[in-house]
Amino acid sequence: MFKTRVGIIGATGYSGMELLKILSRHSRVELTLVSSRAEKNTKITDYFPFLDKKYDTLLFSDIILEEIKEKCDLVFFATPSGTAKDLAPKLYHLGLKIIDISGDFRLSSIEDYQKWYQYDHPYPDLLNEVLYSLPEINRDMAEGESFISNPGCYPTSILLPLTPILKNISYSQPLIIDAKSGVTGAGKKVNPLYLFSEMNENFLAYKIAGTHQHIPEIEKYLSKWSGQNALINFNPHLLPLDRGILSTIYLPGLSEKEASIGTQSLIQAYKNEKFVKVLEKGLPKIKDVVHTNQCHIGFQYDKRTGCLILVSVIDNLLKGASGQAVQNMNLMLGIDEGEGLC
Numbered sequence: 001m002f003k004t005r006v007g008i009i010g011a012t013g014y015s016g017m018e019l020l021k022i023l024s025r026h027s028r029v030e031l032t033l034v035s036s037r038a039e040k041n042t043k044i045t046d047y048f049p050f051l052d053k054k055y056d057t058l059l060f061s062d063i064i065l066e067e068i069k070e071k072c073d074l075v076f077f078a079t080p081s082g083t084a085k086d087l088a089p090k091l092y093h094l095g096l097k098i099i100d101i102s103g104d105f106r107l108s109s110i111e112d113y114q115k116w117y118q119y120d121h122p123y124p125d126l127l128n129e130v131l132y133s134l135p136e137i138n139r140d141m142a143e144g145e146s147f148i149s150n151p152g153c154y155p156t157s158i159l160l161p162l163t164p165i166l167k168n169i170s171y172s173q174p175l176i177i178d179a180k181s182g183v184t185g186a187g188k189k190v191n192p193l194y195l196f197s198e199m200n201e202n203f204l205a206y207k208i209a210g211t212h213q214h215i216p217e218i219e220k221y222l223s224k225w226s227g228q229n230a231l232i233n234f235n236p237h238l239l240p241l242d243r244g245i246l247s248t249i250y251l252p253g254l255s256e257k258e259a260s261i262g263t264q265s266l267i268q269a270y271k272n273e274k275f276v277k278v279l280e281k282g283l284p285k286i287k288d289v290v291h292t293n294q295c296h297i298g299f300q301y302d303k304r305t306g307c308l309i310l311v312s313v314i315d316n317l318l319k320g321a322s323g324q325a326v327q328n329m330n331l332m333l334g335i336d337e338g339e340g341l342c
């Protein structure tokens, strides 16, 4: 059977590790290149002993354009924001397929990148060309695509519940979003805040009041997909857990009828989906989705205050990153969307 030759740039990180787990059991790809500058020449099976012995001959390599071009048909970028923006376009222009898990191709303009990511984007023209793909919303666009920007973790947990609702009811107030993530959401970087002794038995808010870099991404795609201007009040928190995101979303000022139209649209939108489940009873829990590519969504209407409340959960490293990236790869390659993920 024909296998697509796949490389991972940033293979020692948390998202890279999850990509390795999924791709090593994927029937339609061959892992041909894995990068890590710090672990260059280390066997990947020494670094990740869970990998099968058949990968004993694969070593982490440095990032050399010619080598990537020769060894790969498709490349995942699982690198911190600011890395793919320079390298991914070069590989794309050489004919490779690209899936970027970072934020480097999610926004619209140089100004957005200066404001939210504090760098000058070198390829502004590509920002309109790369497809931002959240399969359950726009999967019909992904087949045959060559460059996909994978949605962020918080955005996935917010766009999935809100898009079908805002497509069907008119809403002009700022949406209030209170989101919480496990510590792997911050990647493997060393920071005293993420020490076990700081995080254990702790819970804290960070980047509140309109400062988190996921805000423009959420507002951009919510507005585009719902057809109305979305404004969000997004406040993230750090949970003392390895992984998992729980987002609580408040839509105040809705009548019971509007809330019912919204939640019926939500149920309808995902009734045939493999990876998104709308719970009609009870509320979702992080433990039900960690180590899966699923998003679970629950809802309740507060009659007393006229507020619709949505709760969604995902695994930040799977549906929020690498699981969704493989879903996107499968769509790009025209193979079963769930291959490697179920």
Ligand SMILES: NC(=O)c1ccc[n+]([C@@H]2O[C@H](COP(=O)([O-])OP(=O)(O)OC[C@H]3O[C@@H](n4cnc5c(N)ncnc54)[C@H](OP(=O)(O)O)[C@@H]3O)[C@@H](O)[C@H]2O)c1
Binding pocket: 009, 010, 011, 012, 013, 014, 015, 016, 035, 036, 037, 038, 039, 063, 077, 078, 079, 080, 081, 083, 101, 102, 103, 151, 152, 153, 184, 185, 186, 187, 188, 189, 316, 317, 320, 321
């Ligand atoms: N963690 C999550 O929950 C999550 C969810 C959604 C999206 N994302 C996004 O996915 C990307 C990766 O996140 P992560 O949490 O997996 O990161 P991570 O754990 O910090 O790993 C980063 C990886 O990239 C490599 N790397 C670092 N700087 C590099 C550079 N300048 N050039 C080339 N390689 C570099 C590192 O290896 P070497 O330094 O050895 O080369 C490492 O393998 C980020 O953009 C993040 O925003 C993360």
